[in-house]
Amino acid sequence: MNKGKVVQVIGPVVDVEFPGELPAIYNALSIEFDVPGQGRATRTLEVEQHLGDNWVRCVCMGSTEGM
Numbered sequence: 755m756n757k758g759k760v761v762q763v764i765g766p767v768v769d770v771e772f773p774g775e776l777p778a779i780y781n782a783l784s785i786e787f788d789v790p791g792q793g794r795a796t797r798t799l800e801v802e803q804h805l806g807d808n809w810v811r812c813v814c815m816g817s818t819e820g821m
Contacts, residue, residue, distance in 0.1 A: 760785065761809065763821050768799055768812045776810055777801050783812060789820035797821070 756777065762769040770783065777783060783799040799812035814821075 758783070758810075760787075760821065763818050766814045766818060768814050768818065768821070769805065769809050770799070770812060771807075771809050773808065776804055776808065779804065785821075787821055792820070795820065 756772055756774055758770040758772040760768060761771045779801050781801045783801065784796060785799065786794060786796050789795045797818070798815045800815065801810050801812050803811040805811055
Protein backbone atom coordinates (compact mmCIF):
# COMPACT_ATOMS: atom_id res chain seq x y z
CA MET A 755 0.00 0.00 0.00
CA ASN A 756 1.33 3.42 -0.99
CA LYS A 757 0.91 6.27 1.53
CA GLY A 758 0.59 9.90 0.53
CA LYS A 759 0.17 13.30 2.17
CA VAL A 760 -2.70 15.74 1.64
CA VAL A 761 -1.11 19.00 0.47
CA GLN A 762 -4.09 21.13 -0.58
CA VAL A 763 -7.86 21.18 -0.10
CA ILE A 764 -10.10 23.50 -2.14
CA GLY A 765 -13.76 22.61 -1.62
CA PRO A 766 -14.28 19.01 -2.77
CA VAL A 767 -10.92 18.97 -4.62
CA VAL A 768 -7.98 17.44 -2.74
CA ASP A 769 -4.37 17.30 -3.93
CA VAL A 770 -2.25 14.45 -2.54
CA GLU A 771 1.52 13.99 -2.83
CA PHE A 772 3.05 10.51 -3.06
CA PRO A 773 6.76 9.79 -2.49
CA GLY A 774 6.79 6.82 -4.88
CA GLU A 775 4.48 5.43 -7.52
CA LEU A 776 1.28 7.38 -8.21
CA PRO A 777 -2.12 5.68 -8.04
CA ALA A 778 -3.84 5.24 -11.39
CA ILE A 779 -6.56 7.61 -12.55
CA TYR A 780 -10.02 6.59 -11.24
CA ASN A 781 -8.46 4.66 -8.33
CA ALA A 782 -9.97 5.22 -4.90
CA LEU A 783 -7.95 6.61 -2.00
CA SER A 784 -9.01 6.30 1.62
CA ILE A 785 -7.94 8.89 4.18
CA GLU A 786 -8.43 9.21 7.92
CA PHE A 787 -8.13 12.47 9.84
CA ASP A 788 -9.09 14.03 13.16
CA VAL A 789 -11.97 16.51 13.19
CA PRO A 790 -11.74 18.87 16.18
CA GLY A 791 -14.57 18.17 18.61
CA GLN A 792 -15.92 15.23 16.58
CA GLY A 793 -13.20 12.57 16.64
CA ARG A 794 -11.89 10.53 13.73
CA ALA A 795 -13.31 10.74 10.18
CA THR A 796 -12.73 8.64 7.05
CA ARG A 797 -13.23 9.87 3.49
CA THR A 798 -12.92 8.28 0.06
CA LEU A 799 -11.26 10.19 -2.77
CA GLU A 800 -11.21 9.39 -6.49
CA VAL A 801 -8.04 10.20 -8.45
CA GLU A 802 -8.91 12.40 -11.43
CA GLN A 803 -5.59 13.79 -12.66
CA HIS A 804 -1.80 13.42 -12.39
CA LEU A 805 -0.42 16.93 -11.83
CA GLY A 806 3.33 16.32 -11.90
CA ASP A 807 5.82 16.61 -9.02
CA ASN A 808 4.29 13.38 -7.62
CA TRP A 809 0.91 15.06 -6.98
CA VAL A 810 -2.51 13.72 -7.88
CA ARG A 811 -5.76 15.70 -7.95
CA CYS A 812 -8.77 13.97 -6.41
CA VAL A 813 -12.45 14.57 -5.81
CA CYS A 814 -13.73 13.80 -2.32
CA MET A 815 -16.92 11.73 -2.07
CA GLY A 816 -17.95 13.49 1.16
CA SER A 817 -17.43 16.67 3.10
CA THR A 818 -13.87 18.02 3.33
CA GLU A 819 -14.65 20.18 6.35
CA GLY A 820 -11.95 19.79 8.97
CA MET A 821 -9.53 18.14 6.58
